Amino acid sequence: MPAAGFVVANAFYPNQQELVMMMVYLALAQGINVIYGFTGYLPFGYVGFFGAGAYGLALSVLYLHVPAGVGLLFAVLAAVAVAALLFPLLRLEGVYFAIASLAAAEALYEVISNPSLAAVTKGPYGINLVSAYNANASFVAAVALVAVSMGIVVYLRTSRLGLALRAIRSDAVSAEFAGINVVQRRTVAWLLSAAMAGAAGGTFAWYTSTFYPGAVFDSSISIFAIVFALFGGVGTTWGPALGAVVLFGVYNAVGISQPQYFQLIYGVLIVLLVLFLPGGLGSLVQRLAPRWRRLRRTPGRGPEALPGVGGPDG
Amino acid sequence: MNRYLVATAGLSLLGLSVTACGASPSSSSTAPRAITVGTLYSGSGAFATSSQPQLAGLKFWISQENSKGGVYVGAYHKRIHVKLVTYNDQSSATTAATLYTQLITQNKVNVLVSDFGSVLTAPAVTIAQEHHQLLFDPTGTGTVFFTPGNKYIVLTALPTSGIWPAPLVQFLLAQHISKVAILYDSNDFDASQAATVDSGLKAGGVTPVYYQAVPSATASYGTLIQSIKATNPGAVLEFGYPPNDIAFLQALRSSGVHFPMVFTAFPGQLHQLLESNVGQAGLSYTYSYGFPPQLAYNTVNEGLGTSAFVQAFAPTDPASVNFLDIAGYQTGLVIQAALRHASSLSQLALRNAVASVSGSLNTIDGSFKIDSQGGQVGELLPVSQLFPSGSTTKIQMVYPPASATHSAVYPAP
Numbered sequence: 001m002p003a004a005g006f007v008v009a010n011a012f013y014p015n016q017q018e019l020v021m022m023m024v025y026l027a028l029a030q031g032i033n034v035i036y037g038f039t040g041y042l043p044f045g046y047v048g049f050f051g052a053g054a055y056g057l058a059l060s061v062l063y064l065h066v067p068a069g070v071g072l073l074f075a076v077l078a079a080v081a082v083a084a085l086l087f088p089l090l091r092l093e094g095v096y097f098a099i100a101s102l103a104a105a106e107a108l109y110e111v112i113s114n115p116s117l118a119a120v121t122k123g124p125y126g127i128n129l130v131s132a133y134n135a136n137a138s139f140v141a142a143v144a145l146v147a148v149s150m151g152i153v154v155y156l157r158t159s160r161l162g163l164a165l166r167a168i169r170s171d172a173v174s175a176e177f178a179g180i181n182v183v184q185r186r187t188v189a190w191l192l193s194a195a196m197a198g199a200a201g202g203t204f205a206w207y208t209s210t211f212y213p214g215a216v217f218d219s220s221i222s223i224f225a226i227v228f229a230l231f232g233g234v235g236t237t238w239g240p241a242l243g244a245v246v247l248f249g250v251y252n253a254v255g256i257s258q259p260q261y262f263q264l265i266y267g268v269l270i271v272l273l274v275l276f277l278p279g280g281l282g283s284l285v286q287r288l289a290p291r292w293r294r295l296r297r298t299p300g301r302g303p304e305a306l307p308g309v310g311g312p313d314g
Numbered sequence: 315m316n317r318y319l320v321a322t323a324g325l326s327l328l329g330l331s332v333t334a335c336g337a338s339p340s341s342s343s344t345a346p347r348a349i350t351v352g353t354l355y356s357g358s359g360a361f362a363t364s365s366q367p368q369l370a371g372l373k374f375w376i377s378q379e380n381s382k383g384g385v386y387v388g389a390y391h392k393r394i395h396v397k398l399v400t401y402n403d404q405s406s407a408t409t410a411a412t413l414y415t416q417l418i419t420q421n422k423v424n425v426l427v428s429d430f431g432s433v434l435t436a437p438a439v440t441i442a443q444e445h446h447q448l449l450f451d452p453t454g455t456g457t458v459f460f461t462p463g464n465k466y467i468v469l470t471a472l473p474t475s476g477i478w479p480a481p482l483v484q485f486l487l488a489q490h491i492s493k494v495a496i497l498y499d500s501n502d503f504d505a506s507q508a509a510t511v512d513s514g515l516k517a518g519g520v521t522p523v524y525y526q527a528v529p530s531a532t533a534s535y536g537t538l539i540q541s542i543k544a545t546n547p548g549a550v551l552e553f554g555y556p557p558n559d560i561a562f563l564q565a566l567r568s569s570g571v572h573f574p575m576v577f578t579a580f581p582g583q584l585h586q587l588l589e590s591n592v593g594q595a596g597l598s599y600t601y602s603y604g605f606p607p608q609l610a611y612n613t614v615n616e617g618l619g620t621s622a623f624v625q626a627f628a629p630t631d632p633a634s635v636n637f638l639d640i641a642g643y644q645t646g647l648v649i650q651a652a653l654r655h656a657s658s659l660s661q662l663a664l665r666n667a668v669a670s671v672s673g674s675l676n677t678i679d680g681s682f683k684i685d686s687q688g689g690q691v692g693e694l695l696p697v698s699q700l701f702p703s704g705s706t707t708k709i710q711m712v713y714p715p716a717s718a719t720h721s722a723v724y725p726a727p
Contacts, residue, residue, distance in 0.1 A: 017415035017441065021408060115498075115505045115527045124501045124527075126436060128458040133440055208411060209440040210458060212433055212502060214530070215407040252412060255402065 002026065002241050003147040016139060020207045022248045023142040024200045028225035029232065029240035030149040031196035036226075037234030038156055038165040039189045041090070044098045047222040048086075048105030049079040049194040053201025054216040055112060058127045059120075068132040072141060072202045079198020082108065083191050090186055102219070109217035126212040129205065138207040145203050146241075149196050153237050165189055166235070224248075231273055233282020242281050345390040348397040349653065351376065352423030354413050354434065359405025363556060363587060364638055365430040368452055371642020372427060373398065374627055375617075379650065388654045389663075403429055411437035418445045424659055425450060425649050430638065432456035432475075432503050442466045448661040448668075451688075452645040453638070456502045460687035466661065468668050469690040470648040471641035471679055475506040478603060478695050482577065483514030485697045485713040486549060489724055491575065495524035495547035497538060497562075504530075504553035507579070511551060523547055532558060535565035542573075548725075549575035556580045560591045567596040574725030577601040582608065582698050582709060583637040589707060597700045597707045599726035604698035604717065605637035606678055608709040615676045617647040623678050644679040651675055699723065 006019055013019060028050065036042045056078025057071035066074070089100050115123045156162035164185045167175040176182050201216060208215075224247075232243025247269075254265050277284055353372060356365035376396045379385040384393035399421050403410035410429060414437060417423050426442060427450045428435040435454025442449035449467045451459070455475040459467055472478075486494060494515060498508035505527065512522055523545040528538065532554075539562075542550055550573045552562045559578040566576065581588040582602035589597055612619035624632045627639060648668060653659075656667035668684065673692065675682040683692025697713040699722055710720030 014419035015412065015415045016419075018412045021412055110500070110529055113500045113529075115500055115509075118505075124499075124505045126432075126456060126458045126502050128439075128461060130440055130443060130461065130464065133444065135444055208437060210436050211407070212436055212456075214433060214501065215436065218406070218408070220406065221408070255404075255409065255413075 002150060002245070003143045006143055006146060010139065016135060017207070018252055020139060020142045020203070022245060023146045024204050025224060025228055025248050026241050026244035027145045027149040027196055027200040027203075028221070029228040029244045030153050031193045031200070032225050032229040033153055033234050033236075033240045034156065034189055034196065035193035036229065037236070037240075038162060038169060039186055040169040041093075041186075041190070042098050042226065043101040043193075044219075044222055044226070045101035045103065045105030046193075046197055046225060047217055047219055048101070048108045049082060049197035050201035050204070050221055051105070051109060051112065051213070051217040052078040052082040053198030054205035054211070055121065055127075055201075055213075056198060057202035057205045058122075058129055061129055061132045062122075062127075068129070068134065068206045069137065069141065071132075071206070072199060075202025075205070076195045076198045079194045079201065080191055083194030087187065087190075090183075090190060102222075105217060105219070105222070109213055112217070113213035121213075124213065126210065127205070129209040132206065133209040135207070138203060141206060142203050145199050148199070150237070150241065152192060152196065153240075157237050161185065161188065227270060229280075231270070231280055233280025233285075236280075236282035238285075239280050239282030246281070345387070345392070346394065346424065346659070348395045349385055349387065349425065349659075350397045350399060350421065350423045351425045351427060351649070352399045352417035352421055353427035354401050354403045354410055354417075354429040356405040356429060356434065357402040360555070360557070361405040361430050361434060363584070364453075365405075365434070367584075367636055367638035368430045368642040368645075369400065371627075371639040371644070372452075372646055373642070374639070375643050375646025375650070378618075378626075379646075385650055386654050387656075387659070389656055389658045399423060403434060405434070407433055407437050410434050411441065414438045414441045415445075418442070418447050423447075425664075427452065427645055427649075428454055430454075432459070433501075435459065439464075439467060446661055448665050450645050450649055452641045455506075455690075457506060458502070460685075460689040462687060464687065465665050467688045468648065468665070468684060469688060470682070471644040471690070473690045473693050473695070475503050476510050477691065478579075479507050479511045480514070481695060481714055482551075482603075482697050483511055483518070485722075486511075486515065487518040487520065488713070489549075489575075489722070491548040491724075492520055493523045493545065493547045493549075494520060495542045495545055495550045496522050496553070497524070497526050497528065497542065497550070498553040499530040499532065499555065499558055500527040501530045501555075503555070504579075507553045508551075530555065530558070533561045535562045536569060539566055539569050539571050543571050547573060549573070549577065551577040553579055556584055556587060560588060563588070563592040563596045563600070567592070572726075575601060576726070577697075579603055581700055585636060585707075585709060586634055587636075594702060594705060594707050598702045599699065599723055601697060601699050601712075601722075602709070604696035604709070604711045606640045606680075607635050607637070608698065609680075609696060609711060609717065611676070611678050611680055613676065614678060615674075616651055617643070617677055620678055640678055644677055644682075647677050648675070648682060697722075 053075035056075040060066050060071045060074035112121045113124045164180045168182050172182050228243040228247050229240040231247050233239030355369040356362045384395040387394050401413040426447050428438045430453050432454045438449050439459045443464050443466045451469050452471045455472050496508050498504045559580045582605045607620050607624050610620040624635045628635050651671045652664045652667040656663040673683045681692040685691050696711045696717040698709045699712045700707040711717045712722035
């Protein structure tokens with residue numbers, strides 16, 4: 001549905017760039033959802049996968065001369081390769097993991113932008129993919145990205161893998177005693193999340209076409225993705241999508257109409273959310289849903305839904 | 315689960331079929347009520363101190379033209395009021411991308427001007443080309459922007475960054491400085507300059523004794539300065555953005571290390587900012603590029619000359635005028651010349667008009683001349699040196715001799 005919504009919006013709303021960015025952030029928020037909502041690992045350096053994906057696509061187009069659509073596969077591969085390189089980070093937890101992932105993303109950025117590697121990565125001189133630029137094709141790729149990322153979360157919400165991940169998030173030791181291969185399941189979630197960010201980075205690179213390393217390794221991309229996911233509610237299917245659409249929409253609306261009050265309005269909104277809706281918009285829906293059901297049901301027709309079911313912790 | 319997946323996929327496919335539907339912009343042959351100029355600025359973030367003066371210069375040009383009844387548009391043989399539309403990109407390239415599209419697709423600006431510098435210009439390049447909108451680029455000097463076949467970009471106020479240090483290289487060779495240390499930030503703007511100096515010196519028989527890239531976010535230079543000192547250089551060149559230059563010069567002063575020659579890029583552009591942060595002692599006898607208004611161009615055939623501009627722009631505080639104010643104004647002058655000569659308001663007509671005035675336009679920023687890809691090649695950036703003057707410093711041109719207003723003091727006392 002979100003994917004279809006973007007397509008419909010594209011027919012009426014002339015700022016396609018804004019729609020593409022919204023879709024990219026939606027996919028990133030869902031990627032955060034996969035790794036944080038389902039396993040409890042919060043990667044502040046999530047942008048590292050995004051940047052790896054952007055460069056995966058760019059370098060495959062520039063050097064292997066593949067079509068940009070095929071380059072998206074290289075974007076995913078590049079991000080997954082970086083995730084595989086960073087497997088040891090999964091031995092850390094909490095804030096240590098968050099900081100280590102941030103450091104890893106910074107290190108990757110410095111490697112990519114190093115002038116000594118300009119012959120390979122174009123170094124700090126940036127990427128120009130104008131020859132591969134195709135606004136409509138890259139928009140379709142972004143729509144597909146949204147559909148796939150939503151599909152992955154739907155799968156995790158309804159599959160044994162997702163159930164195992166949520167069990168690990170609740171208590172890894174108990175989950176292991178229950179026969180869940182904790183390391184393997186976490187690894188799958190980590191790679192899946194990286195692949196989603198890589199695809200998002202590749203789509204961004206394709207649509208933007210001219211960019212510097214700083215633009216695709218900008219830590220604010222991680223922050224936005226995390227905020228969008230938390231705003232909507234992690235562990236849910238719709239929460240991160242809702243967070244990305246609402247907050248990114250507000251971000252642009254306020255930024256365009258009231259630039260002088262932008263930081264104030266946006267900051268107040270987030271503070272209010274954290275104070276009054278720590279579980280995100282998704283938790284609001286979960287709180288209201290049982291009441292709605294009660295109103296609709298005739299008394300005595302069956303058990304009421306338990307509040308909190310389907311929330312961040314299952 | 316399958317029900318969800320099938321529904322999602324089905325709706326996506328349904329939606330994809332609608333993507334072909336879209337509106338195309340229409341054009342009008344009647345004179346518009348206003349010429350709409352659209353640009354971005356950074357209200358906060360790393361580029362705010364540079365972006366805001368550039369916007370101030372552009373606004374000044376608009377106010378000057380509107381006070382005459384508007385800018386003269388040759389296609390309609392009359393003056394038309396200029397309207398400015400601006401958005402705050404907060405120094406973010408991704409935000410800038412959305413806002414550039416907003417200016418083109420929703421505000422439908424007649425003239426698109428990019429924000430300060432290469433980082434915030436980069437997202438505009440493809441967007442402008444895709445929408446066939448000419449991008450007036452005041453200060454985005456990245457080499458990747460100017461490509462064969464892209465007619466939709468013109469660099470208005472600076473040469474591409476690789477050209478900047480050409481006089482500096484000649485100066486170093488003329489001074490017979492054989493040991494040169496180069497420290498630069500790993501971004502396009504600074505790395506291009508460093509590479510030009512490196513290759514220019516090598517061509518002159520001088521191999522830099524120190525050639526090191528550091529992250530653009532570098533704020534601590536103490537250890538780097540000690541490493542440079544160990545090579546005993548005759549000249550130290552630091553290429554960075556204003557925060558880097560400030561941090562480097564502050565660290566140099568506090569370290570007590572003295573080099574015969576120190577060059578940084580921004581004292582010549584943002585003299586007051588650098589002086590307020592580094593102080594007279596930290597800037598004295600250092601070198602920089604020479605920019606207007608210190609580099610004066612009073613014989614002009616478009617707009618105001620340097621003295622008149624400074625007087626009109628900041629009558630109560632002439633010292634506050636910096637190059638980026640002039641870059642914004644200069645961009646207005648190029649737009650003005652294009653509107654006067656263009657046969658219509660179409661973007662290609664504007665581009666052709668810019669090409670037609672290339673080489674014949676002499677402004678506050680020197681000779682305006684572009685190559686076939688829209689890159690600026692007409693302006694020279696002489697080498698300047700900052701001399702103590704009372705409690706402040708005064709910028710003097712020291713090289714090349716044709717531009718010199720003072721002799722270089724080398725080694726620095």
